[in-house]
Amino acid sequence: MTINEKQVLDALREVEDPDLKKDLVTLNMIRNLHIEGKRISFTVMLTTPACPMKEMIHNACVRAIHLLVSQEAEVEIEMSAEVTGRKPKDQVLPGVKNIIAVASGKGGVGKSTVSMNLAIALTRSGSKVGLMDADIYGPSLPIMSGLQGEQPMAHNRDGKQWIQPLERFGIKLMSIGFLVPQDHAIIWRGPMASKALGQFITDVDWGELDYLIVDLPPGTGDIHLTLVQHLPLTGAVIVTTPQAVALADARKGLAMFQSDAVKVPVLGVIENMSWFSPPDMPEKKYHLFGKDGGKDLSIEKGVPLLGQIPMVESLRTGGDIGVPAALEAEGLVAEAYLNLAGEVARQVSMQNSRTFDTVIS
Ligand SMILES: Nc1ncnc2c1ncn2[C@@H]1O[C@H](COP(=O)(O)OP(=O)(O)OP(=O)(O)O)[C@@H](O)[C@H]1O
Ligand SMILES: [Mg+2]
Known part of the structure; x- marks a missing residue:
């Protein structure tokens, strides 16, 4: 034979x-x-x-x-x-294959926690990942990454000053909180904030990345428009809790990305704080903020449900002490985030095959 x-x-x-x-x-x-x-x-x-x-x-x-x-x-x-992505030559962030915005509408639903832990799970799967904290009024990355007080270095390349992102957990990290004391950032308003953010986007040297996660501030205001104008986003993910008030704002967030003026593909919905299981009764699920609200929203809008993340104490404490819970070797959180990373990466691949309609080079 x-x-x-x-x-x-x-x-x-x-x-x-x-x-x-x-x-x-x-x-x-x-x-x-x-x-x-x-x-x-x-x-x-x-x-x-x-x-x-x-x-x-x-x-x-x-x-x-x-x-x-x-x-x-x-x-x-x-x-x-080989992660697929845009094939840019002369655009902003030419070495970054995919840029994913994490948005919500409502504040406090867990965008920053999701962004950080998703970045970790994608890195654990073997991808090169960056995380940009675009919340200039209330940056949370310095605390969540345990790098509070650290300052990024600058270097000169091609006659331009570049900011070098910090690195932790194998992820490149940047936040306006690393550049200015927080009380300074807070006084920026409207155009000033947009200008600072625009510069912040174009001056950071991210190098080669498979995925850049962008943690957005809450709402659907000027900052968001600045971002979508400056950044060639692959897509956005919408974080919501199952609660009605969060869903109402998530709908607005979704509508903003899908509007004719913005037209950024929505990769899907992430339902956060989906339930709570007491550690001594792990089989019991308490739906403190309602049940399946994010899932129902994804069905209503015809976008994928990327994952449901339970309320887990280590997700909160991990953020507070700068050791994100998705770093845990195994268990509920690690599993939930590795699954989430798989779903997000999968939607990005599908989006790229739709956008570029090409085979992998
Ligand atoms: N699944 C979860 N389990 C337990 N605590 C969580 C979970 N998700 C988020 N938290 C906690 O909820 C709080 C709000 O989360 P986070 O700061 O990530 O929200 P946010 O949407 O980024 O807020 P903001 O709109 O202010 O930027 C934090 O204290 C965080 O630790
Ligand atoms: Mg946040």
């Missing part, structure tokens, strides 16, 4: 990426194909290391080869990833 390359590729043409709805060969995901007798090895290049469908795709490849090439084949597959 001799197996040739064409037979293998024909078999792999029968395996479809469930999200991108094209086969792996057309998507140019099959790399380094080697055949030696009945040993077949290749790499599957996914669009994100956080891909929740990794195992399923792996198994589908093995099945297709056994079924269509030879039952005897010994298949060895390396699952790897």
